[in-house]
Amino acid sequence: AQSVTQLGSHVSVSEGALVLLRCNYSSSVPPYLFWYVQYPNQGLQLLLKYTSAATLVKGINGFEAEFKKSETSFHLTKPSAHMSDAAEYFCAVSKGQAGTALIFGKGTTLSVSS
Amino acid sequence: DADVTQTPRNRITKTGKRIMLECSQTKGHDRMYWYRQDPGLGLQLIYYSFDVKDINKGEISDGYSVSRQAQAKFSLSLESAIPNQTALYFCATSDSRDRGTQYFGPGTRLLVL
Secondary structure, three states, X not given: OOEEEEEOOEEEEEOOOOEEEEEEEEOOOOOOEEEEEEOOOOOEEEEEEEOOOOXXXXXXXXXXXXXXXXXXEEEEEEOOXXXXXXXXXXXXXXXOXXXXXXXXXXXXXXXXXX | OOOEEEEOOEEEEOOXXXXXXXXXXXXOOOEEEEEEXXXXXXEXXXXXXXXXXXXXXXXXXXXXXXXXXXXXXXXXXXOOOOHHHOEEEEEEEEOOOOOOOEEEOOOEEEEEO
């Protein structure tokens, strides 16, 4: 069965610092992996996705993630945090074949201080 | 995403009442989903539908039912609401040709007293 574990429910960084949000997955089939962001009082917005093409995936707002099969990881990074990055971030894996429902991690809240 | 709308946006109801949450989309997607979000638990899948005639239970379907009235409409019902169904509910859509990417509505905040 597919599952996702996000390490750290809360991450705090200073403005300009590196952002690293960790995600490990378990999947019985080649996974499709996603990162979504949720700003306060809003729905989820797709940041980036891995669909078996390039292992380094670039997304919106300067974020990127690297798929590492050997480590079953899909960590999200951004070189320099901005105050506007403060939000909750969710990692997700396809439930089964591509196009099926998603299994979400429990989320990581990112705080950015000036 | 304005292409996926949910009504109502906020709702307060009492234990035992029947309530329906509605979702409409103009994206032309064939697949639709209902999730609930609870603090610290992420999103949990309630039901999903791959087309009008295909309805599937998710991880936490007990106490919920759904109706896919048309390709663009997917409703979630709580037959007899209970307080632990207080949560934020999201509808999402996807295109079967788009490798799993889902697009979310703004959410419905439900409080069951």
